[in-house]
Amino acid sequence: MFKQVTVSGATQGVLKRHWKRSIGTGRLGLALQQEYQEHLEMVQEAIGFDYIRGHGLLHDDVGIYRELTQDGETRVFYNFTYIDRIFDAYLAKGLKPYVELGFMPEALASGDQTVFYWKGNVTPPKDYDRWAALIEAVIRHFIERYGLKEVLTWPFEVWNEPNLVNFWKDADQAEYFKLYQVTAEAVKRVHPELQVGGPAICGGSDHWITDFLEFCHARNVPVDFVSRHAYTARQPHRKTPEYYYQELANPEKMLHELQEVREMIRQSPFPDLPFHITEYNTSYSPINPVHDTALNAAYLARILSESGDYADVMSYWTFSDVFEESDVPKAQFHGGFGLIALNGIPKPTFHLFAFFQALGEEVLYRDDSLLVTRREDGTLALLSWNAVLEEGEEGDEQHIQAKLPFSTEEVFVKRQIVNEAYANPWKTWQQMGRPRFPSKGQIQTLRQAAVPKLTTQAARTADGVLELNWKMGKNEITLLEVAPVRNESHTYWGLDDSLIYRGGTEEEDQ
Template identity: 35%
Template structure:
């Protein structure tokens, strides 16, 4: 397995250093002009450096000098690598780039003298957790601090052997390049000697001496590494792969391969395929297991001895948005407020939970949604299907209780026909979620048809045809995901399943609206191909969906053939560095659906959140409310719904944690506290129906003679968090991914108002107001008893400000000074 690496800190061009995180397997012998510092975070590596082999374990450090030939073996070890260009740091010593260092903790009895280097690495990572002003200067200072540590503790004289090695680097580079360019031509040492105008014996000795390996062995290793890539990325025969990669015939290839990998090429290919390494999608990946990576957390202990002022930005910066001459008399457009089309809850069974019912009542009272999306209306926890004496029986007692409750709070259901009752399932072991749903296809399609027909008739009989015709129907959830989750492992089988379900519902009542299954569209996993194939099938078989049912999460889940470095025991995802990913995603999905030449059908976003992870700690912070506010306002009404997933952290998808603020996805905590994201929707619900003006940072509407303004100070997370690393984010300290020194002042000049006296009311949510997580931290961050919870419930309200202003000359200036990640609603109305 070759090396995989990812640059976790992107320095400016003026910084002569780069920091990568590596996941290592085998890295062939090579060299580079820059110094390279390696620090092991997890696992063990075997490194051969200038002919000597060392074993490095957790937190060991080794420095590779300029032009030192090295080779690395490991079983997926994870390490930090720093590449240092000393030639760009020679202000004080012109010979700096020619110095040598002996820095290897695995051979030293004094581990403490390496702590200065560990401290530097940790501090650099912390400094660049977000893009704070002035970080470039600290980075530059830290580069020189690192060089000072190397000079003080690890400098050694440059030996004659090192000088000789460097003298011949140009020739070695030419030789290695020749081998890489011509490896498939089965050339001989004499061909290489001729290209270098050297004798064969001299070249053989030269290569052996300076590379530390015989030419024939090195050449064979190069051919094998290319052959391994072909084994895993193609279905070519062993014979074809052997010839393609420079082996004279398959027997010699098999013999060399077996000597190197201790197995036959065919066995190696089979084993890797079973591990999912040759699949176009990660068949063994379950996104419910996604956890942020914490490899770098091991470095935080080396920050303990530094003055906090070094890496905390003490000065606050205030950015400004200045927009004058905004005419309130000329609205841009009418608003439909499609974000209120859908809310969501985890599963049908949860609708019978009194705590969740209370949360839904609160949500409806203060916002008021039209539809609700949930899973599992037919699953075994709803006790729908039984079999007596071989005969199927259907029972809808719990279903009716759930739907009756929804009717009582004026919520209409999206009838997602899922999941498979065990009496109908083809595979009893194919389940997902902690409280398991069966996600296998039906054993007999005819029995599934019986259930769907009977269930549809029951809904019409109980709730009336007029009501049911207002309910959208669909079947299944995210069939694009692997078989280990919701997918069938066979797209055509699912397409047939969809068609049968569609026809069965339409047979009962052709006027029922039937849409696509819920589709998780993630660009890097190629889900657009699935969408195109699905729609092509529905056109061919005359079962075209009447709405598209989409899911968005910003996670970048690595595909198996391009796994990111930090995938290890649990899955992990990274996040977009671009701040407008959601807007671009909407554009992409609209373009895809437009290209399919479908009728003009709604595009419902029925699941939407920043991340799929139920355990990402920033889910509880003010980032979430600001992220939702920004993306909702920037894309207002661009889709026909924006169904935030999910109502509450009380989800039965994963085991429920003991901690209240565990990074859950909900609008409410498990015990019903409103999280800060609640107020993003609450503020949006108070907007008027006419849009006056909208740009980054603010959104202005009108309702009769009143004006509503939402402002927000969105701060994007830094590149380190974007790579999937939490680093020093902990349960009680969760804002280090953001530059929280940046305040924002929004200055808006409203014109053409009626003169007179106006009342301005403001509500705001920030770390001091309306964020139950931050209030919990201010209370000590300790476990809450019922009395504490009730106190927190009473305190967790937005901040409030009210004033009166006199408008003359038909002009009013409105100013909002926003704390980092604050959202603010203001209404201006005549008195």
């Protein structure tokens, strides 16, 4: 496939940074692990997300809610030892908490239904007054520790995917609306300007959003944002004890869903509410190998590029494979959601976000496989992608010719490549024989295999136009950066690169 693009110097708009507004994590208790914090440091250094969202704030492993009994009297005790340690670490890395209020502490739960390997309780509270008191106590503590000005910037999201029986007993909408009302009102009693929202549903039940907003309007229940999740994998074609294998819908499906929900919000009694996607990825399963592949990165590139047309926040699920929904990970690559695999090995999708971070502020051109931007210093940054969803699909390779505006005659072009052959440690792991628990030497090799291919070239413009030609391989993402050259070669006395190969004589030097 051959594509020609001519880019004018006119600004088409500002590059939205919705894709870095938040990043997902496994349950918050995992933040107490060293490798988790090491991965978070890597992600923040390369990308720099603004917020972090995860499950289990009120789960028993974080230990906030405790009931103590002595002499037949039961008292509630709030223990903030672990959550202070967790949130301190986030804030030290430049991350604000995006606070999901859930799941139910065992002592406060009305039933014993749980979800995940770590048994998050998904039943309503047996005492809504105690639940409201818990919410108020937690938020008041945050304000005491971090200050009101800081906590006013944190979103508080009520629960997770209550439209699914796995995450909310019987997927009882009326009961969730009750939980939301009690919770939102408790949040606002602490301070009326705190942000609270929901319903945090997954796709396929968008009528919940309409019902939710109508409920909030009819009952005068506070709501400051609408949240939803988005995945594009269909139901499993095949499920094994260790893996899910699923067909992916085209990226347009997610974009279409986001557009539809945005319109639902516009038609609601709250037409200007922000729209937050608090989870998204290709597959919703933490054991789908697609997450480890170059396809995952190339597939999501268009979604990162265009989803800001509809959503204010996009929170990729998740930053790390230090994650335990299905159990402790059983292998180096196991289909985990993370941008970073175990042992600190970046996956191709990690580089997708790093490439987006490198883009400029001005958008000069955008289509379904190319984004051209200009930075404040006048340099250009281009991102192109070539997602191939099926083996043998026509267009496995793509040839691109782009004519770009550039004012200087001499330019330097830097290209970074991620595809099936480069920055694909999953493939290297396959070639090793898929070691479940790789040796230190194997881990070092996998890290070396996770680095994008780098090429550079000098080029010249003609009449203020630079022509670039490049070929995209299967499931490739490419970042091209174009900068002016300040050539100082003339300042070197006696410079002659040809002498490197043929030598010279003293007479030639005199």
